[in-house]
Amino acid sequence: MTPRIIVETYAAMGAMMDRYSTLRKITRAFLCNSLAIAAVAAALALLPAATPTLAADEAPSAADQNCLGCHGSAGMEKKLADGDVLPLHVAADLYGKSVHRPNGCASCHTDVDPTAHPPSKKEIKSARSYAIAANEPCKACHAEKFKQWDSSIHAALVRNGNPAAPTCTGCHNPHTAIKGAATKIEQTPCQNCHKDIFTAYLGSVHAKSRLNSAASFAPTCSDCHSAHEVKPISLGESPAAACLGCHAGALESHKKWLPNAGLHFEVVSCSACHNPDAQRKVDLMLIDSQAKVRGTEQIGVPLFDASTRSDGNGIDAQTLWNLLQALNRGDAAGKTIVHGRLTVRTGPQAHQLTAKSAALSDCRTCHRQGSEAFESVTISLVGPDGRRVGYGANTDVLSSAISINSVHGFYAIGGTRIILLDILLILAILGGLAVPIGHLFLGWFFKRFGYYHPHNGHSAGPQGGDGPKAA
Ligand code: HEC
């Protein structure tokens, strides 16, 4: 008897039993027992190798064995209202080895009444709605993990109706969970959904170190992102924070060859140098300078949508300037500023970290005119669901005087500044005096060419009378 037939039998039986309620108990007991016995016999016949490995302390309780008498049959499934199927099979041998065996099926399936099941009275709309509801019982025993997950981007996405975001069972199979399994690289649940990033990570110096030695403390996904409180922009404003917890000596060691290493750590993401093959870009992050958090976008009010749509090349300097002007009107003066960061273009590229011998040490990769690193620009902020929202921008936002003058504290990277950096570079190498001299020089430079400065009241940017007004 195939499991398919079991399901159909019970579905038919359920309808029948509603009509012949007096016969209900007798029929049910008979059918259940005979089917359960048949299913156990089938399971034993199909799994001769698995059964002997079930040690005495892996044997499910008698009550659970009753459930497994039916649910241990491979291929058992149920048709749902939406046409989807819910697989009903629970592998008895894996369940026997799992952390939850001592708890018993009933500890989670509190809604299944063994004296009246099957059939199931529950109407199940979809496999997804079933899974979401079935995760509620986890809370009773794993309250802390539940709370952490509840505050994650994944939970926010589940609440928003994203069908792909994980509940507990998106990452843990409650029937087969084994102690510590989720901490192993090969079994990390993240790979099921973030495959491209997982593949990139596998080639990284961290994965190699971890796979080479069981003693390595090199990070897996959850060491950098956490497993339950996964936050979208988990690494905050500074790209360095996630790394320096383990690489506490990195700033000191980079200072030996990299002038102004502290500034580089702030404005260049580690992966921009430690993934030498990556494509780089400049990300201009809108920052709320008072709350010291990234700027956010409200639901249904995209800041740039219209402008990016009207201009295929993305946001230009004037549009950015207009936006900042609007955001910084009145009481909000000077609140929204822009921080530039040189980083890699894609998620996978952020994870392909190489050993130090391959890292980028050639200053001219970035400090030369026409550097590839400045050919791609995005403007980013935090979207309504907490994830990063990035808009494409024209490269002119880096070099245009109107950008330099957009807001207090806006530092343009690129354009003229790159030429200046060539000079700074020589100074830095000669005497380590780059910073003070550089900034004095810049001040002079911008005044010399009549560029507007927010503090001195000129309005003589190359865009003429349209220039910004002092806030
Ligand atoms: C006699 C065979 C049999 C036994 C014993 C049995 N089940 Fe079921 N189970 C089924 C069938 C058939 C369905 C599909 C029911 C339906 O569609 O009405 C089902 C459905 C389920 C479902 C899916 C959700 C739902 O409500 O449809 C869960 C969970 C479940 N059973 C758990 C258990 C547990 C726990 C036990 C032991 C206490 C158990 N079952 C014992 C046959 C069995």
Ligand code: HEC
């Ligand atoms: C630790 C809690 C827990 C225990 C113990 C547990 N289950 Fe489940 N079970 C769940 C959750 C949660 C789901 C929903 C999984 C999903 O779809 O994401 C589920 C789903 C099911 C389903 C529906 C089909 C499926 O696999 O999604 C069946 C049938 C089932 N369980 C039977 C059993 C039986 C039989 C036992 C005991 C041998 C058992 N369960 C033990 C939590 C548990």
Ligand code: HEC
């Ligand atoms: C009745 C209590 C109970 C419920 C309900 C329960 N668990 Fe557990 N869970 C436990 C116990 C006990 C352990 C073993 C803890 C240990 O050995 O340290 C455990 C262990 C785990 C582990 C293994 C962790 C590790 O060591 O790697 C995971 C994963 C897990 N549970 C997930 C879930 C999920 C998901 C649910 C809900 C579907 C759930 N649990 C429901 C009691 C429960």
Ligand code: HEC
């Ligand atoms: C996005 C994937 C993901 C989701 C969702 C998730 N977990 Fe985990 N969980 C992990 C990983 C990975 C580990 C391994 C330990 C670690 O890295 O913290 C883990 C570990 C655990 C542990 C063992 C922790 C320990 O310290 O021994 C328990 C228990 C657990 N999870 C329960 C849950 C429960 C309950 C939920 C739902 C509220 C849940 N998990 C949701 C990925 C996830």
Ligand code: HEC
């Ligand atoms: C069941 C599928 C699933 C699993 C498993 C899963 N995720 Fe996710 N995750 C998603 C979806 C869907 C999104 C939102 C869409 C996107 O950004 O890809 C998301 C988003 C994220 C984000 C935010 C991305 C952004 O745009 O800012 C991070 C970080 C993340 N996940 C990390 C993890 C980590 C770490 C794990 C393992 C512990 C994990 N995820 C496991 C489905 C999953």
Ligand code: HEC
């Ligand atoms: C060494 C620390 C580290 C490890 C290990 C790590 N990540 Fe990341 N992850 C990062 C950094 C850094 C970013 C870029 C964040 C940023 O720029 O704001 C990131 C970004 C992400 C994003 C968002 C990507 C996007 O397109 O915006 C996801 C999803 C993600 N990681 C998932 C994973 C998964 C899955 C794993 C395991 C295979 C993993 N990460 C391992 C540090 C790490």
Ligand code: HEC
């Ligand atoms: C959980 C601790 C941990 C975190 C977090 C971490 N690393 Fe590592 N990292 C290690 C370990 C351990 C090694 C391997 C050392 C070895 O095997 O020589 C390593 C190796 C490296 C190396 C190669 C060093 C060499 O000598 O070749 C680089 C580069 C590196 N990590 C960069 C980063 C970056 C960038 C981040 C943040 C995105 C980061 N790490 C986050 C622990 C960590």
Ligand code: HEC
């Ligand atoms: C400007 C490019 C650049 C940036 C930015 C950069 N690195 Fe490096 N890093 C290098 C180079 C080149 C080496 C090799 C130096 C050597 O061989 O002495 C190196 C060496 C290392 C090492 C091995 C030596 C040590 O300190 O233990 C680690 C770890 C490391 N970097 C981590 C980081 C982290 C974490 C960040 C981000 C906070 C970062 N790096 C940012 C270029 C960079």
Ligand code: HEC
């Ligand atoms: C991955 C790209 C990259 C590499 C490689 C790189 N830099 Fe930089 N550097 C930057 C960026 C971006 C800035 C910040 C420019 C700004 O703020 O306008 C910067 C700033 C500087 C500054 C400070 C300028 C100031 O305003 O204070 C000096 C000096 C400097 N770099 C020298 C070097 C030297 C010397 C090397 C090689 C040993 C090097 N850089 C390698 C990207 C890089």
